[in-house]
Amino acid sequence: MSVADLLKHNFMDGGPGFMTLHYLMWVLVVILTARAAKNIRSTKCDYRKLEKLNTTILFIGGFGLLLSLFYRTMGMYNAFSVLETTSDISPTLVAGGLKASLVAPLYSLFLFLVTGIIWFIFRLKIIDKRIVTQMS
Template sequence: MNPLDLFYMGSPLFMSIITIWGVGMLIFSTKKVVHLFVHKTITKSGLGLILLFGSLAVVTGLLGQAIGLMMAFNAIQVVGDVSPALLAGGLRVSLIAPVYGLIIFVISLIIWGVLKEVYQRKLEANE
């Protein structure tokens, strides 16, 4: 399936917000890498922002899923009888935004963990 199709199926509003959190996480990650390897400055300030943006991506994805499921269950209640195949397809679509948010969170967690370890080793080497 085309990633652009998944983006639109997962609600463009929530997928865009999750993408913004991901871009923010990458900006702060890049900033920390530049400070560490180019400017040779050792500071842990701002490291938490990488995890913050990753966490916001997950929470935004879950919020999008909750709102989507509420709307879907309301439609099912109005219509009445719904086929299991239609219900399964709707549940699959409702998982797109949270999975996208989780992917961004995992990336942020990896970057945060690596940078934290590098900072710790550099601090120990300077002592």
Template sequence: MITVIFYLFQDQGFFQQLLARIYEGGPFPMTLILLLFFLMIFFIIRSALKLRALPQSFRKSVSLVNQVALLAVIIGLFFQLIGLIQVFDAFESLGNIQPALLAGGLKVTLLPPIFGGLTFIIGRMATFILNWLRKEDPVTAA
């Protein structure tokens, strides 16, 4: 916990650090994953508002959260593979590779799946909590 607080209050702000990582991971895939994250948050809020709705309506909202979260992971993995191909093409043309250069290239290719995975974890935790909060169906309770 202290490490997180220390990290948030460093010279460079948390959001500046986040934007730097988004730019470093590739503006297109990272922006796409960020948009999916915001869409998932919208679907989570919509599902929370439908806790007392009909079961089909609630299940559809929760399913949308899961699908958007899964899409974020898949997009992250897809762009990681594209990044790995680009890194290996660049190293093939260089011939002699330095380990620091390889590590930097691999770090950049790992950023989209990490952000996609974080989006997925948040989405799955939200669906778990939403399903837990929905105690019983309103139709059977009457």
């Protein structure tokens, strides 16, 4: 199974509505990270802009995580409502549903992990640049 097939399969399992939003968050994080890296490399580094970009990157990761947990909770509530009204349910069917409900939070946890690392790296760069400019 190729990476594209895996992403397509997970896109459908995670729910097209949320997963589209989640992929857009990934694209936004990549764009903001590129802008922040460009700002760091410029000779006239704007610290306020860099701090805003850095905070926004971390916020997107955290918001994606919270949104996916909310989305999963809604899905689990609906699934348990159906289980409550149905008398004969296969354990395999329930396990498959639980597995599918974890797709969106897994993607969001990975996004949050990546944005946390990006935030930490840029935070160190901001501190280093401030120390250098204060010594000059």
